[in-house]
Every structure is written in C-alpha cells, then in structure tokens.
Amino acid sequence: MRYPDDILSGGSPHHRARPVSRDLTATTGLVVEEVTTGWVGAVTRVEKSGGMHVVVLEDRLGRTRTFPLGPGFWVDGQPVRLVPAVRSAPQPPARTASGSRAVVGARARIARASRIFVEGKHDAELVEKIWGDDLRVEGVVVELLEGVDHLAEALTDYAPSREARAGVLVDHLVPGSKEQRLVAEVARHHDPQTVLIVGHPYVDVWQSVRPQRLGLDSWPTVPRSVEWKRGVLAHLGWPDRTQADVAQGWARILGTVTTYADVEPALLGRVEELIDFVTATPPGDRS
Numbered sequence: 350m351r352y353p354d355d356i357l358s359g360g361s362p363h364h365r366a367r368p369v370s371r372d373l374t375a376t377t378g379l380v381v382e383e384v385t386t387g388w389v390g391a392v393t394r395v396e397k398s399g400g401m402h403v404v405v406l407e408d409r410l411g412r413t414r415t416f417p418l419g420p421g422f423w424v425d426g427q428p429v430r431l432v433p434a435v436r437s438a439p440q441p442p443a444r445t446a447s448g449s450r451a452v453v454g455a456r457a458r459i460a461r462a463s464r465i466f467v468e469g470k471h472d473a474e475l476v477e478k479i480w481g482d483d484l485r486v487e488g489v490v491v492e493l494l495e496g497v498d499h500l501a502e503a504l505t506d507y508a509p510s511r512e513a514r515a516g517v518l519v520d521h522l523v524p525g526s527k528e529q530r531l532v533a534e535v536a537r538h539h540d541p542q543t544v545l546i547v548g549h550p551y552v553d554v555w556q557s558v559r560p561q562r563l564g565l566d567s568w569p570t571v572p573r574s575v576e577w578k579r580g581v582l583a584h585l586g587w588p589d590r591t592q593a594d595v596a597q598g599w600a601r602i603l604g605t606v607t608t609y610a611d612v613e614p615a616l617l618g619r620v621e622e623l624i625d626f627v628t629a630t631p632p633g634d635r636s
Contacts, residue, residue, distance in 0.1 A: 370420050373429040375404050381431065382423040383416050390414065395433050402433050445482040446608045447621075461488045462513035463627035466503060468494050468520050471599050472554045476518075478606050480620060487628050497528050500546075501535050509543040516623035522548020545626045547619040552577050555602055557616035562605035 373379070379392045383406070390406030395418060397403075402418040416422075420430045443451040465484075467473050473491050476484075484491065494503055497519050509515040522528050532546050551557050555578065560568050563585065571580030582589035582598045589598070609617055 368428050370428040370430045372432050373422075373424060374434050375418060375431040376434065379424070381406065381429070383414075384421050384423055384428075386414075388414055388416075392431075404431055445480075446478065447480045447483050448609050449483050451482065459488055460490050461627065463489065463515070464507065464513075465489060465491045465516045465518065465623050465627055466494050466500070467491060467518045468497055468554075471603075472518060472520070474599075474603060475554055475557070475606065475612070475616075476620060478603060479609055479612060479617075480624065483624065487624065489624065489627055497531055500531065501538075504535065504539060504544065509539065511543060513543075514627050514629075515539075515544045516627045517544070517546040518619060518623060519546060519548035520554060521550065521552050523550050545623060547622055549613075549616045549619055551613075551615070554616070555581065555599065557613045558602055558606055559611055559613060562611050563602065 375381075375392050375395050377392055377394065380389065381392065382389045388406060388408065390408040390413070393405045393407045393413065395402055395404050398415070403415050404418050405413055405415050407413045418431050418433060420428070422429050422431050445451050465476070467476060470493060473493055476491055492503075494500055494517075500517065500519075504515060504517075507513075507515055517532075519528050519532055522532060528548065532548070536544070536546055549557055556568050560566065565585075569581060569584040571577045571584075575583075578595050578598070579589040582594060585598070587598050587601070588594040605611060
C-alpha cells in the first residue's frame with residue numbers, strides 16, 4: 350500500500366514535533382509530575398545535595414521523594430525543566446532610625462567620658478528612639494537634667510574637659526526666652542571646646558514630632574493659662590487630667606515615631622551637632 354505522503358517528512362500527519370521543555374522555577378507549592386516514576390507532588394523545598402540541586406516533592410498523602418533538579422517533569426501536561434530560584438540582588442545596607450548605616454553585629458562601645466544632657470525623660474526617650482543605635486555604637490550616654498534650671502549645677506558636678514565634653518539639648522531656646530538667658534549665663538563660665546549648648550525652638554520636645562503623624566496640620570495653640578501638654582491632649586481628645594494621662598499621651602505620640610523622617614529638622618540638626626561634638630577626637634589625640 351502506498352501512503353499519499355512521505356511518513357518521514359515533517360508534513361506527515363504521522364510525524365509530530367516533540368514538545369520542548371521550558372524552564373520553570375521550582376517555587377514552593379508548585380505541583381509537578383516526575384515523568385520517569387509518575388510521582389506527583391508539590392514542591393516543598395530545593396536544596397543542594399552531593400554538589401547538585403535537588404527538589405523535594407510531597408504527594409497528597411504527605412509522603413516525600415527527592416529528585417534531581419532539571420528536565421524530566423511535567424506541569425499541566427507540558428514538559429518543564431525545573432530550575433532553582435534566582436538569588437535576589439544583595440540588599441542595600443540597613444539603616445538605623447536616624448538614617449545612618451547600621452553596623453551589623455556591632456556591640457555597644459564602652460561609655461565615653463563625654464555626655465549628652467537633655468532636659469527630661471521625654472527628650473531622652475525621643476533621642477533614644479531615633480539615635481539609640483548610633484549612640485550605643487559610639488558609646489555616648491544621655492543624662493537627664495530634670496529641667497534647664499539645673500544646668501549650671503549639673504555642669505559644675507560634671508566638670509567638663511577636653512576629654513570629657515558635655516553636649517546639652519535645651520527646649521524652647523529662642524531669643525528673649527528664659528531658657529536663652531539661662532544658657533547665655535552658663536555658657537559664660539565654660540570653655541566652648543568642652544561645652545556645647547544647643548536648642549530647638551519648640552515649647553516642648555513633643556512639638557518636634559511632625560504634627561501630621563497625629564493627623565494634625567499643625568500643633569495647636571494652647572492658652573498661657575493652660576499647661577501646654579494638657580492643652581495638647583485636650584485638643585486631641587485624649588485624657589488630660591492626671592500625670593498618668595500625660596505619660597500615656599506621650600507614649601502614643603512617641604509611638605508614631607519610627608525614623609528621623611517623623612521628626613522636625615530643627616531637632617534633627619541639633620542632636621546630630623551634639624553627637625559630632627562629643628565624639629570628636631580630643632585635641633592632641635590623633636592616634
């Protein structure tokens with residue numbers, strides 16, 4: 350019998366091109382069939398064994414088998430060549446909350462003689478939230494003044510020197526303020542190479558947090574007859590009657606801060622200035 354066409358020719362209905370395998374990443378959960386054994390299972394993991402990649406497949410009964418990664422699998426009736434996932438590109442260096450490059454695995458440095466002084470607990474907590482990692486790497490301790498009125502006494506007790514510098518952060522340091530007059534008087538008695546006093550313009554460190562983090566366009570104006578913090582809490586509709594209410598209110602405000610971007614530049618710049626000052630190499634010690 351003569352066939353109407355050459356059965357060996359590409360156009361013959363008796364000749365079909367073999368399907369070509371395509372590369373497919375062996376992702377977890379992908380269901381495949383290993384053609385040699387007929388094993389059907391979901392990819393649970395890909396690992397190296399004996400210098401080669403293997404894939405572990407788990408069937409519907411929870412049994413597992415391991416096969417070499419590569420050709421010899423089917424997915425949805427089509428041949429595939431299983432390949433390992435491409436490693437992601439190296440991640441950029443992690444950053445601390447202050448935006449500095451994180452020092453991975455770094456231990457806290459032994460405390461320096463130099464110190465940073467802040468007015469109160471809330472100031473210290475905000476500094477810790479943003480710059481805590483940096484300060485530990487640098488070995489800088491933050492101490493509380495419990496109010497700028499105690500600055501002169503604190504510096505006298507501390508006795509700053511070229512090797513033990515004092516950086517001071519003051520609230521509401523604006524021309525004509527009580528704080529400005531106190532700072533000017535204290536500064537007269539200390540060498541500017543051993544003591545640096547800087548400040549931000551805000552009534553309280555609360556105000557250095559961007560108001561948008563609290564859903565405000567700006568911080569409220571509080572009448573002089575009302576304690577500022579309680580006035581802010583009342584404006585926000587939060588409890589404001591007790592000191593515990595104030596503490597809870599600050600905790601909520603501080604909770605909105607995660608990085609330097611949540612804080613006003615007028616505070617950021619001053620704290621960075623203080624860190625640079627207290628970590629600078631003392632004159633004559635360049636080793």
